[in-house]
Amino acid sequence: MIGPPAPPVLLVLDLVCSGLGLLFAVALLRAGGRSWPLRLLALASVAAAGAFHLRTAAVLEAVAGRPLGTVLYLLLVTVACAAAVGAMLLFPAPGPGRTGGAGGAAVAAGIVAVVLGVAGTATAGTATGCVLFCGFLLPTAGLVALRSRLRAGVTGRPRARIRLLLCALAATLVVAAALAVVTALLVALDRPGLRLGDPAGPPVALLFWFARVAPTAVAGAALLAAGTGPRVRAAQHLFGRALAVTLVAAVAGGTVAVLCNALTVAGTGPVGAATLAALPVAATFLPLYLWTEAFVDRLLHGSRPTPYTVLAGVTALSRATTTDGPDLDRVAEGVGRGLGATTCRLTVYRTGLRDRTYAWSAPGAPEVPRAPATTDGDTLVRVPVRQGDEQLGEIAVDRDAVQGLRGEWRNLLPDIADSLGVVLHANRSAIELERQLRAALAHGERIAAARRDAVARMDTERRRIERDLHDGAQHHLVSLGLSLGLVEHLVSAGQPEQARDRLDELLRRVDGAESVLAETVGGVSSAVLAEQGLVAVLRDTLAASEPPVTIEHDGVPPDRRYPDEIGDTAYFCCLEAVNNARKHAAGAPVTVRITEQDATLTMAVRDEGPGFVPDPGPGTPPTRGRGLRNLTVRLGAVGGTVAVRSAPGAGTTVLWSLPLPAGWAPDDPVPPAPPAPAPAGVREQVRELVGTAAQVYAGTGHAPALARAAALLDRASGGADNDGVLAARSALGTLEEVLRAAQPGPPEAEHLRYGVERLRARAHELVESELAEALRRPGAALPGDLRASAERLLGRLGSGSRARLGLPADAGPDDVRRAAEHELARWQRLAGNPASTGAVRNAAPVLVRTCERLLAERPADPSPGPGARRGLTPR
Template identity: 45%
Template sequence: MTATPHRGWVGAWWVALVATTVLAVVWLALGAVVALAAHVPALGAAVADAAAGGNVWAGGVLDAFAMGEPGAQAVLDYLASLANLVVAAVLWRHGGRTWTVRLLVLAMIGSAGAFNLQAHAATMVVRAATGLGIGELHQILLHGVASAAYVGALLLFPAGVAAATGGRRLLAVLTGVALFAAGMGTALLPHTVSCVVFFGFGVPLVGALGVSRHLRAGATRERRDQARLLATVLTGVLATAVVLALLTVVMAALGRPGLTLDDPTARGAGGEPTALLFWFARVSAAAIALAVLAAYRPRLRASTDRLHRTLTVVVVVVAVGGAVALVGALAGGGPVGWVVAAAIGAGVYLAVSTRADRLVERLLYGRRPTPYRVLLEVAELSRGAGPDLDRLPEAIGRHLGARDVALTVHRPGLRSRVHRWRRDDAAGEPAETVAFPVRHHGEEVGVLAVDAEAVAGGGDRPRLLADVADSLGAVLQAHRQEIELERQLRAAVAHGEEIATARRAAVAEMDGERRAIERNLHDGAQHHLVSLRLSLGLAEHVITTGDHAAGAERLATVLEQVDTAEAVLAETAAGVSAAHLAEQGLVDTLRRELTGGDSTVTLDVTGVPPGRRWPADVESAVYFCCLEAVNNARKHAPGAAVVVTLAEAGGALRFAVRDDGPGFTPRPAAAGGARGVRNVAIRVAAVGGTVELDSAPGRGTTVSGAVPLADVGPATPDDPPTGPVAGPVAVPVAVPVAGARDASAAPDAAEESLAPPPEVPAASSAYLAAVRELIAGLAPPAPVAPRVGAVAAGLDAPGPDGPARRAERALDALDALAREGVGGRAWASAVSYAVERTRLAGARELAETDLADRLHRRVVVLPAGEHEAAQRLVAPGSPTPVRLGLAPDAGPEDVRRAAGEQLATWRSRAAHPASSRGVRDAATVLAGACEAVLVETTVETV
């Protein structure tokens, strides 16, 4: 509603307030002057003298003596009016500016003058002095406005005009109806009777009907408490008025004195037997207004429990007191009559006291279930092996008529879990709860918390909630034991998986150690054993020639070599060789192992800066590779000169072992190539290097290799590296197996193999684009160009496979083509290197593709709610925001936030002890996908 109509209503209220206040004050003042002149002789004489002197106002006062009240009655009348005015002032000062308070202020001022019987003498004073009749104005402004304002205030309480449907229209209609009813009642009935009808019965009854809809359906608890406070007062007023009416009827029928009230407005009909009801109506009007004030003031508003008890007491007292008074009046008021009345009152008390609490509870809170029904429902839900604790709060709340119920379960070793239910109409309302501990054999296993309104009421309510809480003890204890058993089961499963993992790790470690010892014996100690064999052969040759002295020298040398071989075997078994290598470095260790007592082996380290050290894994790999190559040369080319070369050039450590033996034709590795060459290739591949074998009959054999190096500074034997050095670039092994080439081409091939790989984006479609870029930059020789073209055409061939699968097939075809060696060793080496680098870069995308296929075929099944998120995350070709469950136009910040949240989820799932092996592997792939998204978005932002 707009502000202009609101200001119009406020303006109209101000006009009515000013007019009513002026008329009430004038009305009461003139009536008081008439009463004083009639009952104070000195003042009466003065008024008579003034009238004799021609003063029209004094004459009017003398004429109004006939409408005056008796003195005592006038005093009571003005005390009641004064109380109404004081209540109006208090409401104006402390009640706020709600429409209910505004209307009550207007009603209190109007009723102060409307139902003051003495003040009606003002009508004759004004008519005699001015000739004007203000009786009609008095009926409209005082009687009509007071009644209409009172009714409107109670109907709009506590929500106000704004909360009422068509509030201002309703107010206007009520005003018209009340004005008409009050005017007609005043015209047809004496004022005492109209006061009793309107304020003794009409106003409380209308107010009770209006406030009843807020008792249980109020928007907030504050409004419901306000409505209960006013309902308590209105119920007490109505009950008392009914009892007083019955007593008045009985006493009037018996002709008992004391009921007649002198009413000057009775138009000659004499007094009415309405004294009890009239004075009660005057007092109750002020009491109801004060109740409204208390409802609006939290400090004055009583608690619902106190209201319940107060109204219960009022109902009992009114019922018992009314019964005693009625019986006493019927019995004639003698001693016997009062004894009979007391006995009947005691019987009424016994009958009423047992039902009053229930009646009051039903009045204030509506019909609520009995304890039996609530306990029965809780028992039904608690049956079975696994009670649904999520349904228990709702069942308790609905059967108790509660708005908010929370069931807290204390779980041993874990945080307490809260099961909560809240009624729909109480979703945004702050809850004030009362807690009841749930115990099992003296131990608190949980807490049942219910909103305070559900507990408020009769004495059965707290006991009912306590009984419900006690009945839940066994249920919560069973739930706690279920949780404990489940936790122990998960711990057992996790422990079993840890044992299995430890066993697998131990077996793998033992197998690795065995293979490492085998390689070290083959590549290290075998060198000395081969030398020993050669020395034994020479000794045998010398002895067969009869040169015993030379034979003795040879045997002495053999004995020294046996001791050396024994020491080497012991060092290899104890790992001393690796320790010596780490301490002395690659160059000194090779010099110590290769040149001692063997004139056929030459070590050339001119290409190595003095004191140069490399990462420990690089030195170990090159060391054992050189020993293996020397052993192979001694085995297959006895007596041939062997040259071992070390050099650092082009960011790589290069090594070569050349002999001038007879040479041979190498066999492909797939056809069972030499074991020694395979060992060398495996060692160098572990550090990202490449190895090449070049041999041909009559031309000797050369084993060469290169290990790319990171940018590391020089080191000395006294200052070995103490931590991991930035490792080499991962370069695949390429062992050409067919054809011969000039040894001078080896450096060029090595340089070509060290070219940087193409940059591969993260998405699966980018993996396919990287393969296309790789094929476009190969520049294949003529013999293999058609086959390379066929591979490129296969990338776009239609089929069920996705981009990652087609890219993988193309890489397999290129790898097979490189192994055939048709395009030359240099080209094959470069292709093998590029293929492996591209495959490594696309490993994650391929893993995502495999996982997407397994998720689609339900080979891997993730927990509920996570399966769809996983499928969306690894879906090929989808935009990054869509993969994370966001809108396609989501910004980088939202993408990073969603990726971070999912990364934490998948890492947690991968580390969860209850996850199966398949789920852990899938979660690891999904976590990698989230990490890639974070890297991608961060790079784009930068």
């Protein structure tokens, strides 16, 4: 294997190439860290620097002897070839793609490359072996191995690294093939200078020096592929451009060299040969460069998918979901898979809500956060998604997925984003419809809750009336029954004068019972208890009892006033206990004892009747009647307790205690309940709705109509109430016309529509105004007297309660109440009378509600004199 000595120039070039290989080996070791592919490449660079040096074989044979030196040299060649092929099989890192069909083909190609490289070096010499392995076998094995990794599904940054090394290997193979063709033509033309020092050696000088530099170029591409960051990506882009230029230069230069030599042999002068050889190359240079650029682009970045193929993949994924609307998680996955990306993030802008992000990451890639990060601008390419002039969101993918040499890659993501505008608009519409559906369901739930609350309040009120009738009115009725028995006794005893006095007393008690019944139906307040005190009211109430009731109040002044809930409970519990005593111990004396100690009000009602056994014992049903149950319910509501003490022949005592509020002092006046804030008038409510609508429809064609409605409300402020209601009706009608005309409207319009419906349902003034206007039209269907009554109740003669009821201005609260009750009963009968006309039945519900509102009011007494009636007043 030892040939003649090479010329010094060749030895210097050979040493320079070996030195470059050693330098790149050091760089690979420093940059690779624990990466086995880069370690193997470094080992291959060191071994190739020695194995393919022209004098290595001679040196080893001279030092170790011919057989051992040859073996060592072939071992060095084997290490260089095996390390290089192993690096190609593992690059960029051990993982998927090394097994299976494609993986098996790559391993087989690598083994063949190693065997042929070592065999060629052993049989044909160092130069031929270097050309065979570094120029042809290693690029071919690397192309097969790396293509198998790509087909195995490698994505993201490893894919970009593989493509970069693929491009370098492809360029090496193409340049080697071009140089082989040029060498063959030059050999055919018998051109000198193609042999390396030995005249009898193979004419592979061009291929040898290229083969010595090619591993260094491949190592440089691997070193460049190992880096990250924007500078590395820019370097990769420039490297791809350089590879394209290198390929074009190799093909064009080789073609020119071959044609020039052929024309020179044919007898053409040097200048003419060069000119004629350059003409066809110049004519085909641009198409050649574009084709080469496209070829390099496909090697580096793969085939560019079309927006249609990406969206077709999205559609195929969407078929797997059962949702009615577009599944944007599937859309992000489809776009990411179609582009071969590792990260795809789709963000939807939602009006009035936070933006929603749908993210997808390739298997094995880091998890993509749902919230868009602010520091990923270097790694992601963002493109807005629009429909018309409105930006609906944005799509972002990793930069490697849309990086290419040609300009069409820069338009790929915008083209996909344009196609996704309809999808995002459909998603936003689905979200808005769902939100409106939830709002409607919530509105319906509120209506149902309000109905349940109304039913519960009605049931509570019914139970209150039942308890008050039992505890309050029953006392008067029992007393009346006892007095009637006494009158009967006086008449039978021949004492008509005394009987007549008793009958007069009975008439006054009937009036009192009637008053109590009316107050029970209308709601009992604590006004008298707050004015006179608990002891004083009990004395007045029980003074005419038969037999008389004795009230003892040790240490409790007669005018002592308690909080409303305590006073009411104590008052009604006392009446209930006295009534029970009269019922079960007729004629027996009754004593009421009231004491106060340790912040507790204690009351006891004792009768001297026959008594009973409170607890009959097991097997006997307890004698717990309605009266005791009412006491227990009332006292339990305020934290009180009740006990019954009785024994046969020892009378009965009903004892209860009520805890007084913390911090309450006996001499403190009981503060009246704070007045509830007056609700805003209908004009103010309509003004607020119109103001909100003016902000929603600002700058649209509806703004002038809303401005006129607001001006109408402003002009009506400070005027009569009827003018304000009429202005509110007109402005509300304008707002309803705007809401009907502006379809589809903005999201805020739904809140306005709910507000209008709520105001229509609650503002009784608007209903009264509409009815009053209907009554003023010619041919009103109400009879004369009913029409006059209806117009008066609707405020034609004045908005005050006395004017509406046809009473003089000095009428007292009792007169107002009786008149309102009379009108209420009248219109209730008309509403339920089957003989009433349709107009009467339509007007009666409105007037019934008007009467109820008048009853709920508290008109001030214009002339409260000393003869005003004392008693419980309706709320």
